[in-house]
Amino acid sequence: MKIIDFRSDTVTQQTPQMREAMFTAAVGDDVYGDDPSVNALETYAKELFGSEAALFVSSGTMGNQLALMAHTERGEEVLTHHGSHIFQHEQASTSVLSQCKINPIIADNDHLTPELIARNCHGNSLQDSKTACIEYENALSNGTVYTLQEMQAIDEIAQKLDIPVHIFEMFIDVLLEVSVALRSTWTAPASSMP
Numbered sequence: 001m002k003i004i005d006f007r008s009d010t011v012t013q014q015t016p017q018m019r020e021a022m023f024t025a026a027v028g029d030d031v032y033g034d035d036p037s038v039n040a041l042e043t044y045a046k047e048l049f050g051s052e053a054a055l056f057v058s059s060g061t062m063g064n065q066l067a068l069m070a071h072t073e074r075g076e077e078v079l080t081h082h083g084s085h086i087f088q089h090e091q092a093s094t095s096v097l098s099q100c101k102i103n104p105i106i107a108d109n110d111h112l113t114p115e116l117i118a119r120n121c122h123g124n125s126l127q128d129s130k131t132a133c134i135e136y137e138n139a140l141s142n143g144t145v146y147t148l149q150e151m152q153a154i155d156e157i158a159q160k161l162d163i164p165v166h167i168f169e170m171f172i173d174v175l176l177e178v179s180v181a182l183r184s185t186w187t188a189p190a191s192s193m194p
Contacts, residue, residue, distance in 0.1 A: 074100065078166075082110065113154075117134060121161055131161075
C-alpha cells in the first residue's frame, strides 16, 4: 500500500515531471495579470471549488493571514483546534496582522465537531471576543483527515451560526481528491482556502 504523507508541504518531494513543468512554465508579471501560469491556476481553482475568485499566494502563512484578515475584524476570534497550524505557528502573525485572537479547542484527534463548535463559539458580548471564523485542517493532527461527513457537519453548523469557515492550505490536497471524486454532489465547505 502506498502511503501519502499529508503532514506538511515541506515533506512533499517533487517528481521529475513536476520539476520539468516548473522549469518550462510560461511566466509573466502577476501584478499586471500577465502571468499565464498564475492566471490558469487561479481560474482552475476558482472553477474547481465553485468560488467567485481565487488568488495565488506564495506561502500557506500568507494565505492563512489573508483569509483571517478577510473574515475577522479587530478584537474578534478564530475558533480552531489546539493542534492547528495557525495556533501553534502563526499566533504572532494573527495578532499583529489581523488583530484578532485564536480560540484553541482541545479535540480528539485535533478534529473539531459541530458540538465543540457550538459550545465554544461566542456572540457579541463585553466579556468575550465574537467568533468570526472557524478554521480547521489536518496539518498537525497526526496525519488524520476529516471525513466527508465531518466536513459537511462543520459546514452545516457554520452556516447555521453564520460564521465563515477557513480551511488551511495543507487540507487542499485532500479536498482536491474529494472535490474531483464528488464534484456533482458536493462543493468545498469553506469560505476561504489558501
